[in-house]
Amino acid sequence: MTNNEISSVLKSxxxxxxxxxxxxxAIKKDKAxxxxxxxxxFPDTYEIGMSNxxxxxxxxxxxxxxxVWCERVYAPWTDMQEKMEEYSIPLAAVESGDPLSxxxxxxxxxxxxxxxxxxxxxxxxxxxxxxxxxxxxxAPVFIAGGPCVYNPEPVADFFDLxxxxxxxxxxxxxxxxxxxxxxxxxxxxxxxxxxxxxIEGVYIPSLYDVSYNEDGTxxxxxxxxxxxxxxxxxRIVADLDKAPYPEKLVMPYIETVHDRIVLEVYRGCIRxxxxxxxxxxxxxxxxxxxxTLCKLAKCLYENTxxxxxxxxxxxxxxxxxxPELTDKLLSWTDDEHVSLSLPSLxxxxxxxxxxxxxxxxxxxxxxxxxxxxxxxxxxxxNKNVTEDDLMRSVGIAFRGGKSGVKLYxxxxxxxxxxxxxxxxxxxxxxxVYEYYKLPKPERPRGVSVTIxxxxxxxxxxxxxxxxxxxxxxxxxxxxxxxxxxxxDKKIRYTYHDAKVSRVEAILARGDRRVGKAIAxxxxxxxxxxxxxxxxxxxxxxxxxxxxxxxxxFYTTRGFGEDEILPWxxxxxxxxxxxxxxxxxxxxxxxxxxxxxxxCSGCGANxxxxxxxxxx
Amino acid sequence: MVQVENSGSYTIRFRFKKMGSLQYVSHLDLVRTMxxxxxxxxxxxxxxxxxxxxxxxxxxxxxxIGTESLCEFLDLRLSERVDESVALEALxxxxxxxxxxxxxxxTDTKFTDLRWLSYTVSMKTAGASxxxxxxxxxxxxxxxxxxxxxxKSGIKPVNIRPLIKSADAFFDxxxxxIVCLLSADPSEFxxxxxxxxxxxxxxxxLSDPCLxxxxxxxxxxxxxxxxxxxxx
Numbered sequence: 001m002t003n004n005e006i007s008s009v010l011k012s013x014x015x016x017x018x019x020x021x022x023x024x025x026a027i028k029k030d031k032a033x034x035x036x037x038x039x040x041x042f043p044d045t046y047e048i049g050m051s052n053x054x055x056x057x058x059x060x061x062x063x064x065x066x067x068v069w070c071e072r073v074y075a076p077w078t079d080m081q082e083k084m085e086e087y088s089i090p091l092a093a094v095e096s097g098d099p100l101s102x103x104x105x106x107x108x109x110x111x112x113x114x115x116x117x118x119x120x121x122x123x124x125x126x127x128x129x130x131x132x133x134x135x136x137x138x139a140p141v142f143i144a145g146g147p148c149v150y151n152p153e154p155v156a157d158f159f160d161l162x163x164x165x166x167x168x169x170x171x172x173x174x175x176x177x178x179x180x181x182x183x184x185x186x187x188x189x190x191x192x193x194x195x196x197x198x199i200e201g202v203y204i205p206s207l208y209d210v211s212y213n214e215d216g217t218x219x220x221x222x223x224x225x226x227x228x229x230x231x232x233x234x235r236i237v238a239d240l241d242k243a244p245y246p247e248k249l250v251m252p253y254i255e256t257v258h259d260r261i262v263l264e265v266y267r268g269c270i271r272x273x274x275x276x277x278x279x280x281x282x283x284x285x286x287x288x289x290x291x292t293l294c295k296l297a298k299c300l301y302e303n304t305x306x307x308x309x310x311x312x313x314x315x316x317x318x319x320x321x322x323p324e325l326t327d328k329l330l331s332w333t334d335d336e337h338v339s340l341s342l343p344s345l346x347x348x349x350x351x352x353x354x355x356x357x358x359x360x361x362x363x364x365x366x367x368x369x370x371x372x373x374x375x376x377x378x379x380x381x382n383k384n385v386t387e388d389d390l391m392r393s394v395g396i397a398f399r400g401g402k403s404g405v406k407l408y409x410x411x412x413x414x415x416x417x418x419x420x421x422x423x424x425x426x427x428x429x430x431x432v433y434e435y436y437k438l439p440k441p442e443r444p445r446g447v448s449v450t451i452x453x454x455x456x457x458x459x460x461x462x463x464x465x466x467x468x469x470x471x472x473x474x475x476x477x478x479x480x481x482x483x484x485x486x487x488d489k490k491i492r493y494t495y496h497d498a499k500v501s502r503v504e505a506i507l508a509r510g511d512r513r514v515g516k517a518i519a520x521x522x523x524x525x526x527x528x529x530x531x532x533x534x535x536x537x538x539x540x541x542x543x544x545x546x547x548x549x550x551x552x553f554y555t556t557r558g559f560g561e562d563e564i565l566p567w568x569x570x571x572x573x574x575x576x577x578x579x580x581x582x583x584x585x586x587x588x589x590x591x592x593x594x595x596x597x598x599c600s601g602c603g604a605n606x607x608x609x610x611x612x613x614x615x
Numbered sequence: 616m617v618q619v620e621n622s623g624s625y626t627i628r629f630r631f632k633k634m635g636s637l638q639y640v641s642h643l644d645l646v647r648t649m650x651x652x653x654x655x656x657x658x659x660x661x662x663x664x665x666x667x668x669x670x671x672x673x674x675x676x677x678x679x680i681g682t683e684s685l686c687e688f689l690d691l692r693l694s695e696r697v698d699e700s701v702a703l704e705a706l707x708x709x710x711x712x713x714x715x716x717x718x719x720x721x722t723d724t725k726f727t728d729l730r731w732l733s734y735t736v737s738m739k740t741a742g743a744s745x746x747x748x749x750x751x752x753x754x755x756x757x758x759x760x761x762x763x764x765x766x767k768s769g770i771k772p773v774n775i776r777p778l779i780k781s782a783d784a785f786f787d788x789x790x791x792x793i794v795c796l797l798s799a800d801p802s803e804f805x806x807x808x809x810x811x812x813x814x815x816x817x818x819x820x821l822s823d824p825c826l827x828x829x830x831x832x833x834x835x836x837x838x839x840x841x842x843x844x845x846x847x
Contacts, residue, residue, distance in 0.1 A: 008826040020636035253640040305651025
């Protein structure tokens with residue numbers, strides 16, 4: 001296509017700025033001078049992809065290797081995809097405009113299960129068969145990584161290589177191996193993948209065999225060769241303080257979802273809430289020092305010009321040096337007109353002091369996550385917060401001038417009854433009363449309490465990984481019941497589509513056979529399903545049927561404790577024995593203390609690293 | 616930069632170009648981008664008051680998506696007087712090739728003095744010829760040129776003839792070039808896209824709705840005051 005033809009296409013689509021590249025700090029190299037052309041594919045639109053700071057940091061660090069040129073690829077919007085199909089424009093990287101066929105490695109970052117179809121759609125647009133076994137020697141090596149691949153099996157048949165765990169170091173190692181083998185002439189895709197299987201954190205699906213029992217459960221899962229690891233140990237960055245500083249961050253021209261610096265403060269979580277996968281898979285807890293964080297924040301600020309810094313972690317208020325960090329940051333952020341935000345806060349560690357610091361922030365409201373409506377159920381899920389904690393926290397928030405409070409809950413939790421659902425409404429109402437307890441002149445204007453209720457999905461590597469998901473009918477019934485219990489107009493109630501959660505569950509808990517259904521869904525047009533308007537439940541049900549799969553097998557069937565689970569070959573540090581113990585504790589309504597209080601022997605400590613709380 | 620209580624207030628004006636792929640960045644996105652560029656430049660900025668302080672800056676006439684420009688203006692408020700070439704370099708260092716400031720200077724003329732903007736509209740269209748140019752010129756010089764203009768209160772028919780100070784179409788052998796001077800008065804701003812739309816409908820240029828074998832481009836070139844002096 002000529003420049004003018006491309007221009008005409010760009011003028012006819014929405015947000016053409018998504019496709020132009022040419023951003024400040026976009027990296028352009030001489031393609032003839034690099035050995036490894038690496039395409040980093042984000043299976044969503046440019047605005048979503050560019051909001052992910054982790055990916056922009058990986059882009060910059062990968063490119064520090066002179067033998068590697070890492071470029072970016074994003075999913076086109078539907079109107080652009082139509083033009084691409086009409087004019088045979090292949091999917092291309094933003095920096096060079098070259099199609100994926102010119103790349104040696106194509107890596108997908110899988111952030112959310114419903115992005116799987118978008119990722120495969122990109123593969124299709126690039127002109128490649130979805131199944132790895134159908135791609136030939138000349139095709140690039142297709143890699144997947146990201147938070148979803150702790151259970152890699154549903155997408156195992158589509159990728160040549162999957163990296164389990166933290167990507168910062170392992171992606172560079174994979175690129176270096178590729179460069180080495182290309183330079184010494186030993187590279188073939190097969191030889192490369194076999195070598196790569198020896199790198200810690202690398203899973204090569206084609207080097208394993210899986211067989212099934214009559215009843216559909218897994219009979220055996222084993223490597224084909226003795227040098228291929230039977231268990232794949234996830235990769236962690238041992239010392240987060242030693243990670244390289246990103247100096248030149250590529251800056252989007254168009255507005256992205258998160259127009260700010262997102263500062264990851266520490267990895268892992270001390271709480272051990274039993275539904276939470278992230279809390280388990282990111283153990284052991286590794287903190288960055290306040291000095292490192294402050295230097296990093298300043299470096300990012302000076303190189304980007306963003307005016308907001310968001311401190312994130314799974315539980316920011318559990319960062320052991322939070323006051324020191326906020327003090328260090330506030331010493332320069334106020335003067336530079338940079339605001340500081342802490343998006344998620346635990347109710348039992350919210351304090352006047354924290355509130356004062358957060359007050360320097362422009363946010364309108366505060367968010368807390370009690371997750372369950374009764375103390376009984378909160379004990380079952382090990383969310384160790386009490387009603388008193390919640391009331392105290394919202395009291396502090398209201399007194400500090402915040403009139404909007406958002407509360408996150410789940411329904412469909414194990415052992416849940418309608419009484420627990422009613423407890424959600426009770427809690428919300430009590431929060432409203434807490435507002436009215438304040439003398440009139442002290443009340444901020446117009447209280448609003450929003451409760452947002454998600455549907456529980458039993459996730460791999462949690463104590464609840466064996467649980468059956470609550471049925472669709474039951475979830476809907478509970479959503480309806482809760483709506484009836486809420487009468488106060490000051491309480492807003494929103495809930496997630498249970499159909500979406502059902503499909504999420506299949507994609508999160510599935511085995512390799514689920515891949516056939518995903519491929520079928522893409523064939524039937526599934527794409528960009530993380531966007532509400534494109535999610536099609538009936539198409540999914542059709543796809544499962546066509547693939548000969550029963551959705552209930554992965555959702556409403558509880559998994560047996562002796563069953564081989566699809567993700568058993570992954571070692572995340574935390575042991576199965578620990579998860580089983582925690583499951584029993586859940587049913588006994590017994591809570592488990594946080595790592596800060598007492599070690600519960602989860603097993604993550606054996607991964608080593610500069611961890612904070614492990615004994 | 617530490618903001619000193621009694622710091623001064625200086626307005627430095629940048630003239631810059633916005634070319635190539637940057638024509639697809641909307642004006643709003645340009646404003647957001649420029650906030651970050653000036654922060655990166657480390658110039659001594661002045662900030663707006665209130666809940667959501669931003670660097671104090673004003674742009675002259677906004678640019679539509681699809682129009683390139685050699686003639687954009689940005690007024691930036693500074694708390695200290697900075698040497699013009701230092702400011703120019705500081706800004707340019709933080710932008711890419713396609714958007715670079717060509718001049719930086721202190722002035723007290725206002726953007727409201729900017730009354731006319733010159734554009735060259737280039738068209739690769741079927742039937743491009745001297746004869747087609749004559750028809751275009753005739754159409755653009757008739758007394759009434761009515762278009763449907765989007766206003767705050769809905770779509771209204773508007774006569775844009777008075778907003779075209781001059782327009783001259785000629786054929787350069789390959790493309791039709793229309794050099795025109797259009798109103799930049801904020802209350803009567805004429806976006807050249809309206810002129811193109813009018814020509815498509817009344818003269819029949821660029822008849823392919825998909826614009827694949829035909830295409831057009833617009834370049835904003837120069838700014839003028841009411842008495843036709845170059846605006847600076």
